[in-house]
Amino acid sequence: MITDKQQKFIEFYCESGDAVQSAVNAGYKNSHTIVNQAWKLKRELSREISKRMQEKFVDKAPVAFGTLIELMNSSDSDTVRLQASKDIMDRGGFKPKDTMVIEEDAKSIPELEAELQMLVGKDKADLLLGKAKAKDKEELTKIALATSQEGESSQHIN
Numbered sequence: 001m002i003t004d005k006q007q008k009f010i011e012f013y014c015e016s017g018d019a020v021q022s023a024v025n026a027g028y029k030n031s032h033t034i035v036n037q038a039w040k041l042k043r044e045l046s047r048e049i050s051k052r053m054q055e056k057f058v059d060k061a062p063v064a065f066g067t068l069i070e071l072m073n074s075s076d077s078d079t080v081r082l083q084a085s086k087d088i089m090d091r092g093g094f095k096p097k098d099t100m101v102i103e104e105d106a107k108s109i110p111e112l113e114a115e116l117q118m119l120v121g122k123d124k125a126d127l128l129l130g131k132a133k134a135k136d137k138e139e140l141t142k143i144a145l146a147t148s149q150e151g152e153s154s155q156h157i158n
Contacts, residue, residue: 002048009041014052
């Protein structure tokens with residue numbers, strides 16, 4: 001149960017955002033421990049503070065909406081009218097989707113195969129692409145395994 005002092009602290013804090021001054025205004029003794037006491041109140045009453053802040057936002061929403069409409073309809077500045085219109089549309093659920101277009105040059109299959117050959121060599125590229133003949137595949141698989149085992153053993157030495 002929240003005491004009257006705590007309720008006053010919540011109200012003052014939601015208005016000012018200053019925990020120490022809110023504690024003093026609510027009637028807590030202004031002594032050398034007021035800073036610690038204020039932070040303790042803020043921590044212990046965080047749910048109630050959040051709830052009260054939500055209520056305050058809900059209370060002010062119609063006024064804020066009215067201000068946006070007034071700006072949209074009667075501002076002398078085109079920029080202000082446009083921004084107010086955008087804000088109303090955004091808050092009404094009509095915000096445009098943010099999209100990002102990534103443009104990349106598409107490579108042809110022969111270009112990709114050539115790049116693969118540059119990276120791993122012709123024999124391994126043919127094996128990866130399935131272009132090696134059955135006999136060659138067995139031989140290339142053995143070479144690939146031997147190469148990978150050499151790489152692993154050299155890593156263990158370091």
